[in-house]
Amino acid sequence: MFNKIVIFGVGLIGGSVALALKKLANPPQIIGVGRSEQSLQEALSLGLIDQAVTDIASALENADLVLIAAPVAQTPAILRTIRPHLAAQTVITDAGSTKSDVMVYAQAELGDQFNQFVGGHPIAGAEKSGPGAAMADLYIGKNVILTPAETTSPQALQKVAALWQQCGAIVSNMRAQEHDSVFAAVSHLPHLLAFALVEDLAKRDNAELLFKFAASGFRDFTRIAGSHPEMWRDIALANKQALLHELNMYQQAVTEMKTLLENNDDEGLFNLFEHASLARNAWAKSKIQS
Amino acid sequence: MFNKIVIFGVGLIGGSVALALKKLANPPQIIGVGRSEQSLQEALSLGLIDQAVTDIASALENADLVLIAAPVAQTPAILRTIRPHLAAQTVITDAGSTKSDVMVYAQAELGDQFNQFVGGHPIAGAEKSGPGAAMADLYIGKNVILTPAETTSPQALQKVAALWQQCGAIVSNMRAQEHDSVFAAVSHLPHLLAFALVEDLAKRDNAELLFKFAASGFRDFTRIAGSHPEMWRDIALANKQALLHELNMYQQAVTEMKTLLENNDDEGLFNLFEHASLARNAWAKSKIQS
Structure with a gap:
């Protein structure tokens, strides 16, 4: 279903998605993007990602899906760097713990491409953090909540739901405010x-x-x-x-x-x-x- | 040190003391007293106690120590049944979670033998209760707080401290109010x-x-x-x-x-x-x- 996935933030949350996808029969290519060169190198050496990229344009080329799994405060800046390179078929989602704020950021930063964005919140975590804490089974049987807006494209919502289902999660939809x-x-x-x-x-x-x-x-x-x-x-x-x-x-x-x-x-x-x-x-x- | 110990309430707390003492080189005789015939029989068959007794007079005969490990609300009634049979060398202690109330009960019920009473609180517990939940190692490394009054006999305090130390606990003294x-x-x-x-x-x-x-x-x-x-x-x-x-x-x-x-x-x-x-x-x- 996915050929190329870009993950911003390859710590526990993003890294565990990567590991779960790597177990699929036909795993997608996984590109890691992050602020910390050290984390990216660690994610590479642990096999979480296939490639660590600093050039956003090449990272986004032909990407099916972008997962933002960095601290929520970075989300607006990440969306801003993505926007100029965002193709019509690329879906964006995030993994933040609050959703109303993220939906507002996404609407402001993505403009007429806001319908390609689906807010998400995986209800899973662990004591540890960083690429070394990532686990392929972190999401198995866990709830993931998606918060589409009224204008969100049904195809985008369906793709993001499929991403989490492939990680073993149970997906529910809710309004961001709920x-x-x-x-x-x-x-x-x-x-x-x-x-x-x-x-x-x-x-x-x-x-x-x-x-x-x-x-x-x-x-x-x-x-x-x-x-x-x-x-x-x-x-x-x-x-x-x-x-x-x-x-x-x-x-x-x-x-x-x-x-x-x-x-x-x-x-x-x-x-x-x-x-x-x-x-x-x-x-x-x-x-x-x- | 102890030849005969009487335990009122042979559940998790009292039963675990019994099991710990049973592991000593020279274990004391352990007498169980309780409201529930079923619990006493279970404690007997599990080997927590040597004898289940309903006659308080014979239970207390030559006893070194009485441990009250029943629900705190029963403590005054238990003290009342003990009093007429309480020899001068028998020390009494309890295992309740509150201590000011227990010290007041003991003073009221034991009168001039109140100096033989030492309030106690083992800081240990578990999800389960009843004789079947008792564990010989429940108190190892755990805190036990004793709350002697100003009039408490130093020998009584020392005996109760020894009881808990034999169970592997770390004993501290405090005023009941503290x-x-x-x-x-x-x-x-x-x-x-x-x-x-x-x-x-x-x-x-x-x-x-x-x-x-x-x-x-x-x-x-x-x-x-x-x-x-x-x-x-x-x-x-x-x-x-x-x-x-x-x-x-x-x-x-x-x-x-x-x-x-x-x-x-x-x-x-x-x-x-x-x-x-x-x-x-x-x-x-x-x-x-x-």
Whole structure:
């Protein structure tokens, strides 16, 4: 289906797409483009890409698809460098964690070729990053959300869906704004809450004592507070409105819980904890089975 | 050191102590006492205990140590049944997650024998519960906090410390109130925050959609929201004041983070996320090395 694919950013996300495609019976030629010469050389030597290219014009020549898997802040600049060399049959997609902002960038930078752009978000990640962290099976059974605009070409949408299906992913479509409100709730909110908890404890006078006795519950709750600060600053700002809404809803939920506790409402607390634990355990079970 | 130990509650916590002691060169006789005949029979058949006893008088005869490892709500009643049969050389300890309440119960129920009681909290747990979940190595390298009162007999304290050291644990002493404020921050607060997040999402109209796209970050953050509702209701109420203080501090921290976001303060957000992620990752590293 694909003869030539160009990947901007050959780290964990882009590199794992490359490795998955390399396993196909007829793998496409994969061209890597990146800011860091070192990453490109590493991607070449690991066999993620067939060629590392700095000349955008030659990279894009006869390309079926361009995947932008660099930090989201670079997306407008990358789109700008692509635009002059973008043929009518080349489809562009990205892998950023927020989608409304990316759709706005793409519309601004691609103009009348915006219909060739499909926003995308693979719900997969790992602790590590860089080309060395790439895995052929990263996307198997994982969700990928595509966020076409009303004007997006159906052929472009179908090509991008095929790309991710070839990597083993389950593809869903959503409007960019719906994507951003869903992920504000299930991903961005917990990340900010985990950062807030660690910071709340880390800046106290007795932080050392507290951390000494923090155990496995704290470890799991705060794992995502070890995430990349620059990436999360960008996500928070890009999805500011939805995230502020979520933070307000959450503070309301905590206030309600505090009221139960202040009133010694043992039945109310039990019901809340039971409802939450049943929901959480049912969710975990459904994820194992799926 | 110990000839006879009595364990009230032969589940994960009590059963794991029993298994660890069974591995000693000269293991003590271990007597199990419990509400559930089924659990006692299971503990017997698994070899956790040498004898299951319902007659408290004969259980306590010549006992060196009594470990109360039943749900904390049962502690006053257990102390009451022990008191009439408590010899001067028998030391009592417990394994509850809150300590100020337990020390108050013990003082009320044991009267002039309160100096034979040492509050204890092993910082170890597992997903599973019951005698079948017991593991001989559960406490190896784990923290156990003992909370003697000013009047506690030094010999009693030393015996309880020895018990846990024989299980491989690292023993620290603290006042009960200090214990409860430390654990309000590093354990009870994250548990309540995780319950609140799941409940916040689970009761929405689009909960099914949200849970569909919740992934590994959500999974780890909410793992502790799958905890036992009855146990956590009891812990929350037992440690109410410290926990309300923590919930207020946390809401303040979230409000400060919201202000940074409202003001598009990219530098402030970056600094907060970076400080938190450095602290979290340094903590995780120290725990692996220790």
